[in-house]
Amino acid sequence: MGVSTAAYQIEGAAAEDGxxxxxxDTFSHTPGRTLGGDTGxxxxxxxxRWAGDLDLMTGLGVDAYRFSLAWPRIxxxxxxxxxxxxxxxxxxxxxxxxxxxxxxVPTLFHWDLPQALEDDGGWLNRETSLRFAEYAGIVADRxxxxxKRWITLNEPIVHMAQGYAFGSHAPGKSLGFEALPVAHHQLxxxxxxxxxxxxxxxxxxxxxxxxxxxWAASDDEADQVAAMIYDGFHNRLFNDPVLLGTYPEFLxxxxxxxxxDGDLETISTAIDTLGINYYNPTRVGAPSQDELPFDMKQIDxxxxxxxxxxxxPDGLHELLTGLKTTYGDALPPIYITENGCSTDDGTxxxxxxxxxxxxxxxxxxxxxxxxxxxxxxxxxxxxxFEWAEGYSQRFGLVRVDFDTQERTPKDSYRWLAxxxxxxx
Ligand code: IFM
Numbered sequence: 001m002g003v004s005t006a007a008y009q010i011e012g013a014a015a016e017d018g019x020x021x022x023x024x025d026t027f028s029h030t031p032g033r034t035l036g037g038d039t040g041x042x043x044x045x046x047x048x049r050w051a052g053d054l055d056l057m058t059g060l061g062v063d064a065y066r067f068s069l070a071w072p073r074i075x076x077x078x079x080x081x082x083x084x085x086x087x088x089x090x091x092x093x094x095x096x097x098x099x100x101x102x103x104x105v106p107t108l109f110h111w112d113l114p115q116a117l118e119d120d121g122g123w124l125n126r127e128t129s130l131r132f133a134e135y136a137g138i139v140a141d142r143x144x145x146x147x148k149r150w151i152t153l154n155e156p157i158v159h160m161a162q163g164y165a166f167g168s169h170a171p172g173k174s175l176g177f178e179a180l181p182v183a184h185h186q187l188x189x190x191x192x193x194x195x196x197x198x199x200x201x202x203x204x205x206x207x208x209x210x211x212x213x214x215w216a217a218s219d220d221e222a223d224q225v226a227a228m229i230y231d232g233f234h235n236r237l238f239n240d241p242v243l244l245g246t247y248p249e250f251l252x253x254x255x256x257x258x259x260x261d262g263d264l265e266t267i268s269t270a271i272d273t274l275g276i277n278y279y280n281p282t283r284v285g286a287p288s289q290d291e292l293p294f295d296m297k298q299i300d301x302x303x304x305x306x307x308x309x310x311x312x313p314d315g316l317h318e319l320l321t322g323l324k325t326t327y328g329d330a331l332p333p334i335y336i337t338e339n340g341c342s343t344d345d346g347t348x349x350x351x352x353x354x355x356x357x358x359x360x361x362x363x364x365x366x367x368x369x370x371x372x373x374x375x376x377x378x379x380x381x382x383x384x385f386e387w388a389e390g391y392s393q394r395f396g397l398v399r400v401d402f403d404t405q406e407r408t409p410k411d412s413y414r415w416l417a418x419x420x421x422x423x424x
Pocket of ligand 1: 277379386
């Protein structure tokens with residue numbers, strides 16, 4: 001059992017110790033891009049307060065911490081010689097975790113691409129995949145003696161869709177289907193990074209995909225087809241090539257111009273486990289206009305989080321058993337690398353307790369049904385910078401006062417701590 005965070009959402013210290021500019025610095029400083037103009041300049045100031053934050057994890061009783069490395073801290077321009085001070089920070093963090101008997105589970109890329117790489121096309125440019133592999137090697141050279149479990153990418157679907165197709169995240173491009181090469185180049189970067197990590201002795205490597213069970217709005221053929229297409233874009237575009245070495249047929253044609261010989265072999269280089277981030281199912285129907293081949297529909301009759309996301313714990317069971325049915329022996333053991341909810345400001349968060357309890361129950365049922373789930377990470381340890389929503393959506397087990405940086409454990413923190421204590 002662990003907790004999960006990401007660099008740009010908590011670290012702050014955006015201009016310290018030689019850190020370069022990331023696409024999220026540029027985006028959040030562009031007027032109108034984030035709610036209230038919020039930025040990650042300070043965030044939870046974790047860069048300076050990391051030791052206290054690790055103590056919070058000890059108090060919680062978790063045995064693993066999933067965090068991400070800020071690429072621009074390590075290679076300010078995304079290429080070439082590493083910045084020693086950036087690597088030193090993660091060195092201290094990993095040592096601090098090991099001193100507390102907490103396994104370090106770093107994610108190499110959680111959306112904060114060095115701006116210099118974006119200026120050359122970002123993930124639309126195949127070159128970024130090669131740079132990502134170089135960066136993976138640099139990090140593994142420094143941390144690989146202590147880090148055993150690695151995650152390459154976080155939610156490549158969200159980075160492609162929100163960052164390059166719809167423009168609601170950095171780098172803020174609205175390319176529609178022209179964003180598809182971003183999927184292929186991220187996946188290629190993943191495959192190349194697996195080899196770099198492996199050659200440096202990594203014991204366990206995974207990719208983290210955001211997955212959702214897709215519900216057709218009705219039995220009508222048009223709704224069923226729309227659901228299949230959505231499932232293709234959101235889930236299968238990122239699971240199939242990694243696990244099976246193929247793209248879903250209807251997407252393979254669209255990707256053809258960017259696929260080179262050997263790419264799918266690289267992308268399907270064996271991984272050890274699969275990271276799954278689950279928040280909610282998605283209901284879709286036939287398109288009502290030309291822009292997209294599906295319409296998003298509301299899910300009625302269930303509670304919703306502060307973000308307005310439907311709460312459906314059974315969806316996690318459906319997702320996990322569905323992955324087993326779809327991929328069979330090709331499905332490696334799974335970690336739930338993110339699951340959690342945003343609630344209103346305040347520390348009396350019975351809503352989060354119910355949410356976590358329900359979803360842990362769903363994992364238990366999936367285990368009983370034969371799905372090999374090895375671990376579960378709560379999103380998130382701390383309230384943090386929720387991307388375009390700024391600081392308005394609070395996902396933490398620990399409340400953060402963003403004026404004073406005071407941390408206050410919520411009821412859910414105490415609930416989880418006692419659950420973990422009882423479990424021994
Ligand atoms: O905060 C994000 C995280 O960065 C990626 N997964 C979803 C979370 C909640 O929106």
